[in-house]
Amino acid sequence: MMEVWDMEDRPQIGYSKKVMDHFMNPRNVGDIENADGIGTVGNPVCGDLMQVSIRVENDIITDIKFKTFGCGSAIATASMVTEMAKGKNIEEALKITRQDVADELEGLPPVKMHCSNLAADALHEAIKDYRAKKEGRKEAIEEPAR
Amino acid sequence: MVYLDHASSVPVDPRVLAFAGRYLKEEYGNPSSLYALGLSAKQAVEEARVGVAALVHAETPSTIVFTGSATESNNLAIRGTALRNRKKGKGILVSVIEHVSVLNPAKDLQKQGFDLGFVPVDHYGVVDLGFLEEHLTPGTTIVSVNYANDEIGTVEPVREAAAIVHEKGAFLHVNATAAGGRIPIDVQKDGIDLLTLSGNDLGGPRGAAALYIRPGVKVQTVIPGGGQEKGLRSGTENVFAVAGMGEAARIAALEMEGEMAREKAIRDSLIEEVLTIEDSYLTGHPDFRLPNHASFRFSRIEGESILLNLDTFFGIQVATGSACTSRTLEPSHVLLAIGLAHEEAHGSVVMSLGRSNAMDDVPLVRRAMKETVTRLRSISPL
Numbered sequence: 130m131m132e133v134w135d136m137e138d139r140p141q142i143g144y145s146k147k148v149m150d151h152f153m154n155p156r157n158v159g160d161i162e163n164a165d166g167i168g169t170v171g172n173p174v175c176g177d178l179m180q181v182s183i184r185v186e187n188d189i190i191t192d193i194k195f196k197t198f199g200c201g202s203a204i205a206t207a208s209m210v211t212e213m214a215k216g217k218n219i220e221e222a223l224k225i226t227r228q229d230v231a232d233e234l235e236g237l238p239p240v241k242m243h244c245s246n247l248a249a250d251a252l253h254e255a256i257k258d259y260r261a262k263k264e265g266r267k268e269a270i271e272e273p274a275r
Numbered sequence: 276m277v278y279l280d281h282a283s284s285v286p287v288d289p290r291v292l293a294f295a296g297r298y299l300k301e302e303y304g305n306p307s308s309l310y311a312l313g314l315s316a317k318q319a320v321e322e323a324r325v326g327v328a329a330l331v332h333a334e335t336p337s338t339i340v341f342t343g344s345a346t347e348s349n350n351l352a353i354r355g356t357a358l359r360n361r362k363k364g365k366g367i368l369v370s371v372i373e374h375v376s377v378l379n380p381a382k383d384l385q386k387q388g389f390d391l392g393f394v395p396v397d398h399y400g401v402v403d404l405g406f407l408e409e410h411l412t413p414g415t416t417i418v419s420v421n422y423a424n425d426e427i428g429t430v431e432p433v434r435e436a437a438a439i440v441h442e443k444g445a446f447l448h449v450n451a452t453a454a455g456g457r458i459p460i461d462v463q464k465d466g467i468d469l470l471t472l473s474g475n476d477l478g479g480p481r482g483a484a485a486l487y488i489r490p491g492v493k494v495q496t497v498i499p500g501g502g503q504e505k506g507l508r509s510g511t512e513n514v515f516a517v518a519g520m521g522e523a524a525r526i527a528a529l530e531m532e533g534e535m536a537r538e539k540a541i542r543d544s545l546i547e548e549v550l551t552i553e554d555s556y557l558t559g560h561p562d563f564r565l566p567n568h569a570s571f572r573f574s575r576i577e578g579e580s581i582l583l584n585l586d587t588f589f590g591i592q593v594a595t596g597s598a599c600t601s602r603t604l605e606p607s608h609v610l611l612a613i614g615l616a617h618e619e620a621h622g623s624v625v626m627s628l629g630r631s632n633a634m635d636d637v638p639l640v641r642r643a644m645k646e647t648v649t650r651l652r653s654i655s656p657l
Contacts (some may be wrong), residue, residue: 176616177577178657179656188488196656197654198575198655199580200583
């Protein structure tokens with residue numbers, strides 16, 4: 130008997146509906162004035178540059194914005210990651226992986242997986258930047274006392 | 276819908292389909308068969324040969340070898356000529372902006388011990404004839420320069436290149452996939468030894484292409500088998516696609532002048548309108564370019580997202596040389612060769628016109644390009 134070709138084996142053709150939705154109507158585009166943390170990853174030479182800015186209150190990401198130079202999936206993954214991270218505690222946000230971003234977008238073509246990598250990295254870099262700034266502020270406050 | 280990607284695929288001319296359809300249904304014979312059904316298929320292939328030969332002013336129809344694709348024609352030209360003439364020498368010279376179906380067979384031969392050199396181009400994509408002259412050696416057998424480039428539209432000084440190549444006793448192969456049926460080609464006056472033509476680019480079905488081989492040029496097959504096409508390309512002829520290519524060539528010869536004047540007027544207007552966008556630039560030569568071809572780059576945004584935006588919001592189809600649309604994730608080698616930085620090459624857009632386009636398309640494309648560039652720049656951090 131002929132085996133039925135499993136859906137899982139079929140190559141994905143083009144972008145998922147969710148990717149197209151985030152490309153057409155990207156969420157949280159822009160910058161945050163005096164952001165608590167900014168993460169920039171990628172390089173225009175490689176064709177992808179992502180910037181994620183966060184506002185953090187009591188370790189909760191209360192606002193998040195992105196800007197992207199790149200292809201459709203680079204824009205969609207950055208948009209998706211901002212939606213996933215908004216309202217999360219920074220510890221939880223740090224746990225968002227590239228696979229989580231791709232899954233939430235109902236999959237990405239294999240050649241585009243590095244886009245979701247960049248989006249997760251940009252978020253993580255923004256959180257690191259927030260932590261470094263916080264440490265810096267603490268030191269700055271403590272310094273005059275020494 | 277405004278389809279502006281005729282360099283990728285051309286819809287089959289309805290007249291061609293009406294003519295060639297019978298070779299799929301009623302006249303399905305194999306041209307090698309000796310009964311009447313086979314002979315009429317053979318006749319169709321030979322008539323197509325006449326049509327293609329006439330389009331490029333070849334000496335005789337027998338100079339035309341039918342293949343399955345322009346890629347195959349390019350492989351036959353490069354491999355077949357280099358291998359057949361290897362006793363004379365192992366030198367191969369190709370321009371840096373050649374299509375991958377020229378570059379990759381040449382690189383493959385390099386691995387087998389051939390000496391491969393690349394001829395550079397200037398910022399417009401015009402081949403450096405001085406370099407060509409300096410680097411031709413008595414051991415060079417084959418030189419390949421495209422008639423016109425499909426990514427930047429630049430038309431090459433083929434006649435001058437041929438004179439230089441022949442001076443040193445080498446053969447000139449010219450890939451005319453983008454130029455065929457769009458600008459007049461005369462292989463005899465141009466001094467071309469081997470010429471690649473694509474059936475689909477002429478308005479024929481996919482699955483047929485041709486290689487013109489000047490009488491006296493020695494080439495060996497790259498597909499041995501039953502010996503069809505004078506032993507140069509074995510395999511049962513794709514009679515439908517070949518007959519379609521012949522009919523498309525006949526139509527092109529009759530209508531090219533008027534049709535290209537029409538498309539050029541639309542194209543000129545398109546270029547004028549698109550270049551009103553801030554930080555937009557024409558790529559390729561402003562004057563020596565295919566009449567149906569417009570190519571641009573836009574700063575601070577990326578080509579795949581431009582393509583997607585134009586298709587999704589405006590129903591306009593274009594091409595890009597951005598890395599994100601290539602299998603290798605490298606930007607177009609053509610754009611890098613004309614001196615663009617990687618980040619500049621990522622923002623490229625190619626528009627190639629055809630019969631379906633009209634002057635009425637221009638205002639929509641203008642508005643679509645402006646809105647697309649504005650939206651993507653508002654998302655870009657650059």
